[in-house]
Amino acid sequence: AQTVTQSQPEMSVQEAETVTLSCTYDTSESDYYLFWYKQPPSRQMILVIRQEAYKQQNATENRFSVNFQKAAKSFSLKISDSQLGDAAMYFCAYRSFVSGNTPLVFGKGTRLSVIA
Amino acid sequence: DAMVIQNPRYQVTQFGKPVTLSCSQTLNHNVMYWYQQKSSQAPKLLFHYYDKDFNNEADTPDNFQSRRPNTSFCFLDIRSPGLGDAAMYLCATSSDRVRQYFGPGTRLTVT
Known part of the structure; x- marks a missing residue:
């Protein structure tokens, strides 16, 4: 079974600075998806960024980028120019590439605080 | 322009008293999921529907049931809530x- 590990329960960053959230995963599969989801306090979880394992290029969405190291099974999220609205719980998640009833496997989350 | 709507946002029920949580969507997606998320933990998948096909996770207690009368709506029924069922319930x-795509969640309190 696949597992996702987020080793940083809490992180903090100064406004306008850069922060990197860590995620490692364990799988025997070669094709899969990786995601970072953001869950702000009392608000819904939204997808921040997505990476397909077969793509070598790291995904980027505006201020959010990932460092995907397939051999090391590492998938870190970098947030540049941090804003107060970035404060949230961040979940790393894995999904098998296999079609059908394959669930998302979540890590335990990292709580990010942004200091003004 | 809410896409996944959950009602109510906060629900209080008594120990053992059945409760139903509601989810609706305007996206016309054919898959709907229910997750349980306890404080400071990752969401845990309870079950999901692919169209009308119901898929239960192996470790979901029998106390939890679900109905999907049409594409737009899905319900989570907890037949006899225990104190351990207090959690945030997420629909996606x-x-x-x-x-x-996740809804805002319903926070369930069991007294």
């Missing part, structure tokens, strides 16, 4: 079973 939808 998907059209491709890859990207999921």
Whole structure:
């Protein structure tokens, strides 16, 4: 079974600075998806960024980028120019590439605080 | 322009008293999921519907049931809530079973 590990329960960053959230995963599969989801306090979880394992290029969405190291099974999220609205719980998640009833496997989350 | 709507946002029920949580969507997605999320933990998948096909996770207690009368609506029924069922319940939808769109959640308190 696949597992996702987020080793940083809490992180903090100064406004306008850069922060990197860590995620490692364990799988025997070669094709899969990786995601970072953001869950702000009392608000819904939204997808921040997505990476397909077969793509070598790291995904980027505006201020959010990932460092995907397939051999090391590492998938870190970098947030540049941090804003107060970035404060949230961040979940790393894995999904098998296999079609059908394959669930998302979540890590335990990292709580990010942004200091003004 | 809410896409995944959950009602109510906060629900209080008594120990053992059945409760129903509601989820609706305007995305016309064919897959709907229910997750349980306890404080400071990752969401845990309870079950999901692919169209009308119900898929239960192996470790979901029998106390939890679900109904999907049509594409837009899905309900979570907890037949006899225990104190351990107090949690945030998240509904999510998907059209491709890859990207999921989450609702804001219903926080359930059991007294």
